Each structure stands twice: as C-alpha cells, then as structure tokens.
Amino acid sequence: MASSPGLCFLGWDFSTQQLKVIAVDERLRVIYEDIINFDKDLPEFGTQGGVYIHDDRLSVSSPVLMWIKALDLILEKMKSAGFNFSTVKALSGAGQQHGSVYWKEGARSVLQNLSPVLPLHQSLKNCFSVSNSPVWMDSSTSAQCNSLEEKVGGAQKLADITGSRAYERFTGNQIAKIYSRDPEVYSQTEKISLVSNFAASLFLGAYAPIDYSDGSGMNLLQIREKVWNQVCLDACAPQLGKKLDQPVPSSKILGLISPYYTERFGFNPACKIVAFTGDNPASLAGMRLSEGDIAISLGTSDTLFLWIKEPNPALEGHVFCNPVDSQAFMALLCYKNGSLMREKIRDEFVLGSWEEFSKALESTAAGNGGKVGFYFDVREITPGAVGIHRFDAHNVETPAFPKEVEIRALIEGQFMAKRIHAEKLGYKILPTTKILATGGASHNKAILQILSDVFGVPVYTIDTANSACLGSAYRAIHGLATEAGLPLTDVMKSAPGPRLAATPAAGTSQIYQPLLKRYTELEQKILLYGELVEG
Numbered sequence: 001m002a003s004s005p006g007l008c009f010l011g012w013d014f015s016t017q018q019l020k021v022i023a024v025d026e027r028l029r030v031i032y033e034d035i036i037n038f039d040k041d042l043p044e045f046g047t048q049g050g051v052y053i054h055d056d057r058l059s060v061s062s063p064v065l066m067w068i069k070a071l072d073l074i075l076e077k078m079k080s081a082g083f084n085f086s087t088v089k090a091l092s093g094a095g096q097q098h099g100s101v102y103w104k105e106g107a108r109s110v111l112q113n114l115s116p117v118l119p120l121h122q123s124l125k126n127c128f129s130v131s132n133s134p135v136w137m138d139s140s141t142s143a144q145c146n147s148l149e150e151k152v153g154g155a156q157k158l159a160d161i162t163g164s165r166a167y168e169r170f171t172g173n174q175i176a177k178i179y180s181r182d183p184e185v186y187s188q189t190e191k192i193s194l195v196s197n198f199a200a201s202l203f204l205g206a207y208a209p210i211d212y213s214d215g216s217g218m219n220l221l222q223i224r225e226k227v228w229n230q231v232c233l234d235a236c237a238p239q240l241g242k243k244l245d246q247p248v249p250s251s252k253i254l255g256l257i258s259p260y261y262t263e264r265f266g267f268n269p270a271c272k273i274v275a276f277t278g279d280n281p282a283s284l285a286g287m288r289l290s291e292g293d294i295a296i297s298l299g300t301s302d303t304l305f306l307w308i309k310e311p312n313p314a315l316e317g318h319v320f321c322n323p324v325d326s327q328a329f330m331a332l333l334c335y336k337n338g339s340l341m342r343e344k345i346r347d348e349f350v351l352g353s354w355e356e357f358s359k360a361l362e363s364t365a366a367g368n369g370g371k372v373g374f375y376f377d378v379r380e381i382t383p384g385a386v387g388i389h390r391f392d393a394h395n396v397e398t399p400a401f402p403k404e405v406e407i408r409a410l411i412e413g414q415f416m417a418k419r420i421h422a423e424k425l426g427y428k429i430l431p432t433t434k435i436l437a438t439g440g441a442s443h444n445k446a447i448l449q450i451l452s453d454v455f456g457v458p459v460y461t462i463d464t465a466n467s468a469c470l471g472s473a474y475r476a477i478h479g480l481a482t483e484a485g486l487p488l489t490d491v492m493k494s495a496p497g498p499r500l501a502a503t504p505a506a507g508t509s510q511i512y513q514p515l516l517k518r519y520t521e522l523e524q525k526i527l528l529y530g531e532l533v534e535g
C-alpha cells in the first residue's frame with residue numbers, strides 16, 4: 001500500500017521475534033505497516049523466536065547481522081510496494097531492551113561511508129566484535145550481578161541509584177561478562193550500543209547515543225541525574241564510559257538521515273532522526289497512558305508498566321526514566337514466560353490453534369475449580385523460579401491437568417502473578433483504573449476477558465498491537481514538536497483513543513480474591529522448593 005502524498009512519519013520496532021515498521025500521516029492515521037519475521041523470513045540464521053537459547057539454558061543471544069539483514073529486506077519490501085520514501089519527514093524507533101551490540105574498531109568509518117549500491121548487511125558484515133548479541137532473555141550473569149551489588153553497597157543501594165537491583169539481563173552485567181570472558185574482544189570494541197541506539201546508528205550513518213529511558217535498563221545510569229554512575233561503570237568493565245558516550249533525552253533530534261538512504265531508497269535528505277528508545281518505553285508513548293492506568297504488553301515478554309511521577313525503586317521490578325516527560329518515570333515488571341509459553345501450551349494441547357485455545361478458555365469457569373499453575377519454561381524474573389508446577393484445589397501438587405484446565409491455569413496464573421507483584425510494589429488498582437493491553441495476545445478476546453476478571457477492571461486495546469512501533473512514529477513527531485516546545489500530549493490529540501475490549505464478569509472478584517491469596521502462598525512454596533533443589 002503506497003503512502004499518502006502528504007508528509008509522513010516512520011516508527012520502527014526491532015523486537016525479539018520481528019522487525020516492524022509503521023508510517024503515520026500528519027493526522028496520525030496509519031498509512032503503512034510492514035513486518036519481517038526473523039525465523040520465517042531469514043531462515044538462514046536458524047533462530048527460534050528470534051533467538052538462540054544456548055545449551056546451558058541460561059545464555060540467550062541473537063545474531064546482529066540478522067537484525068541488519070531484516071532492515072535491508074523490509075526497505076526492499078517497502079520499495080516494491082511503492083512506498084514514497086521522499087515523504088518521510090522524521091523517523092524514530094524502538095528496540096528490545098537490554099540487548100547489546102559491540103562495534104569493532106574501525107566500524108565508525110564504515111558506518112559513515114555506506115555504499116548505496118550494497119545492502120547494509122554486506123557493508124557491515126565485519127563491523128562487530130561480538131557476532132551474537134546477548135539479549136534480554138539471557139540469565140547467565142548472576143556472578144556479575146552479585147559483584148556489582150557488592151561493589152555498589154548492596155541491592156537496594158543499586159536500585160536507589162539505577163532504578164533496579166542487579167538483573168541478569170541488564171546490560172552492564174552483560175558487558176561485564178563479555179569483558180571477563182574475553183578482554184581482547186572487549187578491547188577491540190570501539191562502541192557498545194543497546195539494540196535501540198544500534199538501530200538509530202544504522203539510519204544516522206554514525207554512532208547514535210543511548211537515550212535516558214532505555215539507558216535505565218543497564219544498571220549503569222543514575223535515573224534522577226541522568227548520568228552514568230562511575231562506580232557502576234568501573235564495576236562492570238574498564239573505560240566503559242568512553243564506549244557508551246553520554247546519554248540523551250528520548251526526544252532529542254540526533255541529526256539527518258544518512259545519504260545511504262537518500263541515494264538507495266529516495267528518502268528526503270531533510271528527514272530527521274529522533275532518538276530511539278526501548279520497546280516498553282516506546283509502547284508507553286504509543287498508548288497515551290493516564291495517571292493510574294496500567295499498560296500490559298503481551299508480547300514475547302509480558303510486561304506490566306505504568307507512568308509514575310516519583311521513583312520508588314524496590315528489590316522487585318524496575319523504574320526507568322520516562323520517554324515522554326523527562327521529569328517523570330515509568331515503573332515496569334517483566335515476565336520472560338510470555339508468548340513463547342502460551343505458544344508452547346497451544347502447540348502441545350490444541351495443535352497450534354488459537355481458536356481451540358480460546359474455546360478451552362471459554363469452556364472453563366473463572367477460578368478453574370481452584371486449580372493453580374505456574375508455567376516457567378525458562379527461569380522467570382519475578383519470581384526467580386523455573387519449571388512447571390500444578391496444584392489442585394487442596395494445594396496438592398499434581399503432574400497434569402486436563403487440556404482445558406491446563407490452558408486456563410496458564411492464563412490465570414500469568415495474570416494473577418502480574419496483579420500480585422504489581423500490588424506488592426504499591427501499584428494501586430483504583431475504581432478508575434483501566435488496563436491498556438497491547439502485543440500479539442491483545443488480539444485474543446478470551447485472554448483479555450480473563451485479564452479483566454483477574455484485575456477486576458476494564459481492559460482496553462489500541463488500534464494496533466504494535467504499540468512500540470506506533471509509539472515510535474508518535475515520538476518522531478514529538479521530536480519535531482519538542483523543537484517547537486509542544487508536549488507529546490498536544491501532538492497525540494488526534495491519535496485514535498483506546499477501545500473497550502472486556503469488563504470484569506459478574507462475581508469474578510469474589511472468586512479471584514481468595515485465589516490470589518492461594519497463588520501467593522503457592523509461589524512461596526515453589527520458591528522454597530527451588531532453593532532446596534538448587535541448594
């Protein structure tokens with residue numbers, strides 16, 4: 001579908017399983033969308049869910065050249081579809097958070113002199129000192145986390161400074177692991193990017209800086225002062241500050257698009273690049289959250305996040321700098337066992353059919369007859385548990401549930417966990433609270449109904465499940481508007497509002513109140529069991 005003759009803005013999302021692009025016109029109407037699925041469209045890399053899960057079941061990475069080749073492919077798809085690149089006034093984007101890219105010495109000049117007759121992946125194929133980038137699903141850096149917390153003065157001290165205690169997926173700990181595993185590779189690295197500013201660098205044709213919001217996911221940034229914390233930098237690797245450059249506000253205009261794109265695709269040379277950020281911060285921008293609302297992204301990771309004015313970092317969850325208002329913050333809880341777990345149960349029990357999956361949910365009652373399940377295929381973040389645990393109505397562990405019960409136990413368990421840990425962190429569920437759902441599973445009405453029942457509040461969805469992508473297009477506009485001194489809220493007045501998708505079914509709050517209590521007790525039981533088993 002070609003773009004409209006007017007001006008437009010592009011939003012990009014370099015997520016775990018795919019690369020997405022959305023174009024919106026000046027009235028924020030979506031005029032173009034496209035997607036490259038890494039597993040399906042780039043099979044030569046052999047990823048599963050966009051990643052490699054290594055034999056230790058802890059290390060998880062993605063090939064950086066796959067992300068670059070995906071950009072080559074999607075730009076060619078847009079060109080073949082007749083997209084008019086010359087109408088793009090500005091672009092911004094998002095990347096899966098915490099992942100890291102290691103640019104080899106000499107890469108800067110290659111990036112600045114891209115030949116328009118070559119695809120990006122050919123020009124950049126020798127520019128990375130680490131070919132498989134660690135990504136957010138990695139949990140192999142516990143030693144580095146312990147060391148960082150110790151050097152800073154403890155877990156809560158680190159959370160007070162950076163917004164989070166040390167987490168295995170957080171980038172500072174990943175860099176520390178690479179430095180300790182191979183100091184030579186580290187010394188050959190002239191720049192380290194997150195996935196977000198790596199993607200921005202591709203469009204800029206130069207190294208783009210890390211923004212405050214995605215930089216908050218590294219255990220390195222002082223979230224109030226918005227500067228790197230020198231003790232944290234030194235605890236991870238030597239001279240790290242030089243390899244990161246200074247962080248910038250998420251609405252900063254970084255510069256004009258690289259001549260590579262004007263010559264190869266016909267982009268307007270005046271097209272501006274606005275700082276890229278993390279997928280969740282970009283989603284927050286795209287979902288127009290109001291005070292008290294909760295956003296839940298049901299994607300590869302399930303994440304619950306909300307807009308907050310004051311940071312109250314704790315030993316669970318995260319506080320990031322806000323991507324829209326640099327004086328505000330965003331709170332976030334992340335669950336690794338999101339869509340990949342739902343897809344695994346769907347494939348195992350209903351032959352891969354979402355229709356049958358939904359029928360199973362609709363054919364079972366709220367509360368599942370008291371049966372409760374915990375489904376952690378990979379080590380979960382909150383709580384730090386792994387494995388599948390099923391309990392009957394008498395809290396007796398059982399090896400299996402009937403198909404329909406299993407499917408409901410998965411979904412109820414995923415949402416009860418979110419509610420319990422959100423309330424534990426002080427998130428208040430008020431009578432005016434609403435949930436805004438996004439991500440792939442937000443298309444599934446049966447899943448959203450259970451979300452509404454468990455939280456006891458209405459659930460809304462926005463126009464597209466790609467909120468990070470849409471939010472990035474809005475942020476491209478915001479970057480220009482900031483120059484004119486306009487807040488994003490003014491820019492987004494004409495954006496489509498959220499649509500009501502589900503309200504709590506009668507009587508469900510009486511069912512879930514006791515069940516939430518049991519879930520909390522059973523979670524402690526499996527955590528204790530895990531500690532006993534791991535010793």
Ligand SMILES: O=C(CO)[C@@H](O)[C@H](O)CF
Nearest residue numbers: 096097136279301303334
């Ligand atoms: O780790 C996460 C957030 O902290 C995930 O939501 C990733 O951003 C998913 F890409």
